[in-house]
Amino acid sequence: MPAKYLMNWIPAEKRWQAKYHGKLYRISAAKLGCPPTKDQSYMAANLWWEDKRRELDAADRPDPTLAALQAADGGRLTEQRETGEAAAAVLFVKRLMDGADVEPEVAALLAKHLPPVMRRATGEATSEDRTLRHHVGMWLMNLRASVNVGNMDPTRYASYRRHIEIFADWIGEGADVSALTAAKLEQWWAVLGQRITEKRYSPAYAKTNLMTVKQFIGRLVELEVIPPVSNLRSKRLAFHASPKKIETFTYDEMRQVFRQSSDVAKLYWLLMLNCGMTQNDISELEPGEVDWKAGTITRKRSKRKEQENAQTVRYVLWPETFALLKKFGNRKGERVLLTEDGTALVRYWLDDTGDHRSDAINGVWTRLMERLPMERKAMKDFRKTSATALEKHDRFSRFKDYFLAHAGKTLAERHYAGGDDDGLAAAVSWLREALKIPQLVG
Numbered sequence: 001m002p003a004k005y006l007m008n009w010i011p012a013e014k015r016w017q018a019k020y021h022g023k024l025y026r027i028s029a030a031k032l033g034c035p036p037t038k039d040q041s042y043m044a045a046n047l048w049w050e051d052k053r054r055e056l057d058a059a060d061r062p063d064p065t066l067a068a069l070q071a072a073d074g075g076r077l078t079e080q081r082e083t084g085e086a087a088a089a090v091l092f093v094k095r096l097m098d099g100a101d102v103e104p105e106v107a108a109l110l111a112k113h114l115p116p117v118m119r120r121a122t123g124e125a126t127s128e129d130r131t132l133r134h135h136v137g138m139w140l141m142n143l144r145a146s147v148n149v150g151n152m153d154p155t156r157y158a159s160y161r162r163h164i165e166i167f168a169d170w171i172g173e174g175a176d177v178s179a180l181t182a183a184k185l186e187q188w189w190a191v192l193g194q195r196i197t198e199k200r201y202s203p204a205y206a207k208t209n210l211m212t213v214k215q216f217i218g219r220l221v222e223l224e225v226i227p228p229v230s231n232l233r234s235k236r237l238a239f240h241a242s243p244k245k246i247e248t249f250t251y252d253e254m255r256q257v258f259r260q261s262s263d264v265a266k267l268y269w270l271l272m273l274n275c276g277m278t279q280n281d282i283s284e285l286e287p288g289e290v291d292w293k294a295g296t297i298t299r300k301r302s303k304r305k306e307q308e309n310a311q312t313v314r315y316v317l318w319p320e321t322f323a324l325l326k327k328f329g330n331r332k333g334e335r336v337l338l339t340e341d342g343t344a345l346v347r348y349w350l351d352d353t354g355d356h357r358s359d360a361i362n363g364v365w366t367r368l369m370e371r372l373p374m375e376r377k378a379m380k381d382f383r384k385t386s387a388t389a390l391e392k393h394d395r396f397s398r399f400k401d402y403f404l405a406h407a408g409k410t411l412a413e414r415h416y417a418g419g420d421d422d423g424l425a426a427a428v429s430w431l432r433e434a435l436k437i438p439q440l441v442g
Contacts, residue, residue: 006049009038016045020345025052038072040148043141051129079091084440132180133173135225136164139216154348155357163212180217182231188213189237190228196239204241249377251436256372258440265364266441267324272382273435276404279361279379283346285336292331295322301405316425318432320441389434396427403427 007016007027014036015028023078027048129135140161146152167188171179192206201209214233220226247256258266271277275297277285291300298314298373315326329336335343340362347358365379383404391400402424432438 004046005042006046009042009045009324011038016041016049018049020053020056025049035148038297040145043137045128045138047134047141051136054129059335117229129320130176130178132168132171132175132177135177135220136168136173136216138162139219159208159211162208164216166209167213167216177220177226180220180226180229182229184229185213185217186231188239192239202241203239207239207241208239210237210239244383246388247378247381248388249381251440253374254385254435254440255376256374257368260368260372263324264325265322266366267328268316268361268364269382270321270324270437270441272379273386273431273437274318274321276383278383279346279359280338282361283335283344287329287331287333287336290325290329290336295319311402313402313405313424314421316428318428318437320437386431389431390427393427393430393434396423396430399424399427 005130007018009016013028015026015032017024019025026044029036030047032041032044032048034044045438140157143152143157143160147154147157170188171184171330189210192201192210195201196203196206214373217226218232221228221232254269259270261269268279268282270355271282271285275281275441278301281299281301285297285299295317296314297317298312300312325336330338335344339345345360347356349356362379368375387404390396390403399420402420
C-alpha cells in the first residue's frame, strides 16, 4: 500500500510543513524524535498533524459541555467559547470551594464531565490521541524502526501491517481504543471463524491475524493506554490449523529440474537438498560460514539468527555441492552468492511507495517451471524432500529437525540430536545416496 503523506517534506530543512486556514505549520524530524529522512519520519509527522488539526478545529467549535453547564447554571457563568470546558470546570470547582450553592442539574453535569475535563485542565493527555488509527500508526512506526536498525525482517513487518490493517478496517480506524475490550476481542475471533467458514481465510491465516491483534492489544495494555483485557491469553480464542500435506519431489521430477537447470541454478537446488536452505539462507550465506578446505557450512538459519537459543548447525557438503560452491562462491565480501549485477539474491526494502521484495532465485524457479511439462512445485519442497527422507529412516529420523535448524518439538529431540554434528554428517551422507544425487548432477 503506498505511503500516505499529510504534510509536505522539505529536504533542505529536514522538516515537514502544511498550511491550514492560511497559516503555515512546521515540525522538524528531530522534534518528532525520528531520523532526519522523509521515509523514517512521515508516520510520526502524520500523527502530529492529525493531532494539530483536531486541536485547531476544536478551538473553532462552541464547547458543548460549557454550553450545557451555562444553561443549567442559569447563565451566571459569563465565560464562553474563549474559556473552554477546562476553564469552566475550574471555575465551578472554585465556586464549590467558596461554598456557593450548585443547582442539582449543574451537579449532575459536573459528575458526568468533570473527571475528563479536569484531566485536560491539569495538562494530562492534552496531546494524546485515543483513536485506533493513532495507536496503529505508532505501533507500525516502532516496528518500522526495528526494520531500519536490522532487528526485524521486512517481510515480518509487512505481515504485521497487513493483519492489523484488516482488524482496523473492521473495528473502524476512528474508534476509541477503549473499544478494545474482552468482548470485542471475542467478537473478532468469531468474525475470523466466519471468514474461515466462508473460505475467505484459511485457519492458518486467521491464526496469524488473531496473534497479531492480540500482540497489538497487549502492547496497549502494557503501556496502560487501556485496562487489562481478561481473555487476551485465553486458549479458547484460538484457531488450530490442520497440518498440510507435505509435498516432496519424486526422483523423476528432480531429474527433469536438474536437466533443465544451469550450473548456478543446480547449486541453489543442491544447497536446499544438502543443507535444508531457503532462498534467504542462500542469499545471506557469508564467506566466514564456509570452511573452504573441509567443505562444510556452519551457521544458524537466517530467520533465527537473532534468537539466542537458535541451532547452529554444521553441514558437510556433498562433493557436487562443494564443487559448484567453489566455482560460483565469493570467498571475500559480505555474501557468498550474488546476482550477475552484484546485488543480493534476495532483497527487501521499504520506501515511500511501500514494501518491496526482489528474489532472483524465485525468478529462476518460476521461469523453469514454465518450461517443464510437470505439475508446478514449490522450491521449499526441496528441503521438505530431504527432511521427509530423514524422517522415514529408522536411524536418522531424529536428525530431521536438526537438519532444518529447528529447535525440536520434544525435549528428547532438542537434546538427543542437537549438536551431534557427526551424526548429522552420517545422515546427510546417506541422504546423498538415497536421493541419487550423483546421478542427478552427473
